[in-house]
Amino acid sequence: MTFQKIGVLGGGAWGTALAYTAHAAGRNVKLWALESSVAEALSAGRGNPDFLPDVPLPKIDATNDLAEMADCDALLAVVPAQFARGVFEKLQDVIPADMPIALCAKGVERGSLKLMTDVVKETLPKARVAVLSGPSFAKDVALGLPTAVTLACPDRDMGEVWMQSIGRPEFRPYWSDDLIGAEIGGAVKNVLAIATGAVEGLGLGRSAHAALISRGYAEMVRLGVAMGAKADTLSGLCGLGDLVLTCSSSQSRNMSFGKALGEGKSPEEILSSRKAVTEGVATAPGIVSLAEQYDVRMPVCRTVNAVLNESMSMDEAISVLLDRPFKAEIMR
Ligand SMILES: NC(=O)c1ccc[n+]([C@@H]2O[C@H](COP(=O)([O-])OP(=O)(O)OC[C@H]3O[C@@H](n4cnc5c(N)ncnc54)[C@H](O)[C@@H]3O)[C@@H](O)[C@H]2O)c1
Numbered sequence: 001m002t003f004q005k006i007g008v009l010g011g012g013a014w015g016t017a018l019a020y021t022a023h024a025a026g027r028n029v030k031l032w033a034l035e036s037s038v039a040e041a042l043s044a045g046r047g048n049p050d051f052l053p054d055v056p057l058p059k060i061d062a063t064n065d066l067a068e069m070a071d072c073d074a075l076l077a078v079v080p081a082q083f084a085r086g087v088f089e090k091l092q093d094v095i096p097a098d099m100p101i102a103l104c105a106k107g108v109e110r111g112s113l114k115l116m117t118d119v120v121k122e123t124l125p126k127a128r129v130a131v132l133s134g135p136s137f138a139k140d141v142a143l144g145l146p147t148a149v150t151l152a153c154p155d156r157d158m159g160e161v162w163m164q165s166i167g168r169p170e171f172r173p174y175w176s177d178d179l180i181g182a183e184i185g186g187a188v189k190n191v192l193a194i195a196t197g198a199v200e201g202l203g204l205g206r207s208a209h210a211a212l213i214s215r216g217y218a219e220m221v222r223l224g225v226a227m228g229a230k231a232d233t234l235s236g237l238c239g240l241g242d243l244v245l246t247c248s249s250s251q252s253r254n255m256s257f258g259k260a261l262g263e264g265k266s267p268e269e270i271l272s273s274r275k276a277v278t279e280g281v282a283t284a285p286g287i288v289s290l291a292e293q294y295d296v297r298m299p300v301c302r303t304v305n306a307v308l309n310e311s312m313s314m315d316e317a318i319s320v321l322l323d324r325p326f327k328a329e330i331m332r
């Protein structure tokens with residue numbers, strides 16, 4: 001069985017790429033974009049010059065009216081984490097209560113510290129929830145390059161329907177039952193990518209880069225396990241896989257943000273010059289608060305947050321990380 005009509009919430013780079021791959025998998029797709037100019041361009045077959053420039057795309061049926069999502073069989077929610085609640089609230093009286101929704105944003109809601117699964121539970125409590133996450137640059141997916149992701153869904157049958165609906169040789173979903181693991185992997189890797197970007201911008205070398213990925217992964221696993229995730233999930237596509245991708249390419253908005261920080265720019269300066277979302281910036285305080293709540297050590301994420309929100313200088317940040325006491329490598 002497959003969903004026949006898939007709705008995509010969000011006309012940014014990732015929403016556009018997912019709409020394209022669902023269309024290429026044979027689905028009837030309807031995309032909701034906040035900006036009418038994005039909806040018009042996609043519907044006219046002009047691609048998405050605002051958020052995914054220079055990628056030719058077929059016509060994608062798009063609207064900026066959320067009411068038009070009512071007759072979809074399932075939704076991919078691809079609105080950035082900080083805006084998801086507002087969009088879900090507007091859908092309360094629009095979509096069937098038990099709509100299958102796959103959450104695709106990678107972040108923690110600022111202030112509330114809520115994961116996207118919690119936000120959807122509070123706003124659309126009967127929705128049947130899945131999480132789609134993994135190493136996947138929107139441009140790669142929209143160009144039809146091979147990609148594999150985690151599709152987490154506690155209901156195995158529903159997970160199978162999702163995989164059959166959006167999977168194709170170039171876009172391979174792997175099922176998991178671990179919603180929290182899939183969410184934590186995506187949210188934490190964005191914060192860690194800022195740190196590895198800074199290491200690159202500061203010219204600290206490839207050895208430091210690898211050390212940071214490895215120690216950062218330990219932080220991701222510690223938090224995930226404390227929150228109920230399986231460590232195995234985090235060794236997969238949505239954890240280690242996405243961490244490696246995002247920390248290895250300036251194509252990543254989070255990594256390039258960190259690189260610019262390391263080169264001496266201020267967070268405000270960097271953010272004011274880009275339209276694309278940098279999820280790790282808004283998510284860093286949430287991850288640090290979750291670490292405190294669950295009593296988990298996350299020195300790299302804490303340091304990123306201190307640079308972003310507590311005026312810590314890059315020199316201090318390096319000292320804080322290098323002057324930590326020596327200890328056993330594996331310690332949960
Ligand atoms: N781009 C990627 O390669 C990629 C891959 C995987 C996951 N993601 C995740 O997908 C999510 C969306 O990222 P993206 O790359 O599509 O975004 P983007 O940077 O391309 O675009 C920003 C999006 O934010 C939307 N937006 C801005 N203000 C809004 C508001 N007030 N209400 C609702 N929407 C608003 C814009 O309409 C636009 O769709 C993020 O959580 C990101 O981490 C992105």
Ligand SMILES: O=P(O)(O)OC[C@H](O)CO
Pocket residue numbers: 106134135136137138190193242245246251252253254255277278279
């Ligand atoms: O460009 P980024 O840093 O938002 O990363 C995009 C994707 O999450 C990579 O999997």
